[in-house]
């Protein structure tokens with residue numbers, strides 16, 4: 097399948113070929129024809145599958161083909177909402193890249209920075225607005241944004257919107273959108289709240305699903321390192337010293353933890369920086385920029401800050417802490433092995449994280465190979481993991497109540513879980 101065969105117009109084809117895109121990815125192949133046909137879409141897919149182009153290309157094509165419909169003043173005809181600033185910037189960049197030979201203009205708005213440049217861009221007129229929910233509502237309230245001309249609406253990473261508490265904001269936005277519109281809804285997982293929200297937004301949608309374990313199983317080599325908590329810093333140093341030139345993304349569960357890891361590495365003369373929600377937007381951009389350009393090899397991130405980070409040649413992901421939500425593991429390791437690259441994902445597992453590892457293995461339906469050939473290997477942890485006695489297993493009730501609602505639900509009913517339904521052609 098080629099982009100020509102999908103009926104993409106010349107100016108976009110030219111941009112795609114300049115970007116080096118030869119063939120559509122599965123989600124693009126499935127979604128683009130439906131979207132060009134004006135259908136609503138429910139996409140079960142995560143970042144790393146090529147989903148941005150899957151929605152950006154048809155929107156650009158509609159707007160470019162239809163550009164004479166709007167009179168001289170540009171109006172916001174497409175709205176994309178996404179949970180984080182980093183994702184918003186990346187989506188805006190993608191629209192600019194795929195649309196560089198069209199006349200369509202986009203801008204990106206998000207919180208944490210001065211609104212002046214954003215309102216200037218809005219005033220000058222744009223066709224596509226990419227926004228995070230808080231700043232969008234804020235600028236709507238101030239009268240800088242009207243959504244009455246929106247014809248294309250994309251809700252991106254819906255499950256993450258829920259995790260971040262944005263659902264009420266989303267409802268407020270939907271309430272003011274014109275009812276006649278094409279809507280697209282993307283989520284990597286489909287917990288009940290998300291399914292309900294999708295019903296409010298979409299009218300009789302087509303469904304497209306791409307399975308992330310695809311990447312997990314085939315493209316990302318996974319390993320578990322059983323290690324005592326106090327040896328984690330030294331194990332990390334050991335791994336980084338043995339992979340000096342590899343672009344490595346290290347995940348920490350907390351912001352404070354991320355800062356601590358940076359200090360430990362700097363003491364060992366390893367150049368690393370952290371990216372998390374307490375850093376200013378400027379600092380986040382700068383750090384991300386030097387990581388993306390390859391100037392700095394090691395980035396320590398929390399989940400929210402790392403969401404959607406798209407770094408070419410990212411070869412190593414290290415889970416310094418295992419996530420307590422198993423779906424997060426899939427998101428994290430999806431940072432490597434993207435598009436056509438292959439990568440390695442290493443997970444540290446200490447005594448308190450054994451249950452998290454069990455949940456992850458259950459979700460991905462795989463046993464992650466154990467790497468014991470390292471100086472900090474703790475065989476007793478591996479034994480305890482493989483032979484959980486009743487006494488040291490987490491009591492079912494307590495563990496469930498300590499987890500977020502959506503994970504409870506899927507843990508309670510594994511068969512009811514539908515995060516990674518594969519519908520392949």
Ligand code: AMP
Pocket residue numbers: 116117118119120121124142143144145146147148149406434435
């Ligand atoms: P996304 O899932 O949208 O974040 O895309 C993941 C990565 O795949 C990005 O670096 C895109 O530039 C790249 N990509 C998207 N579509 C294609 C394609 N058809 N061919 C090659 N690379 C692609």
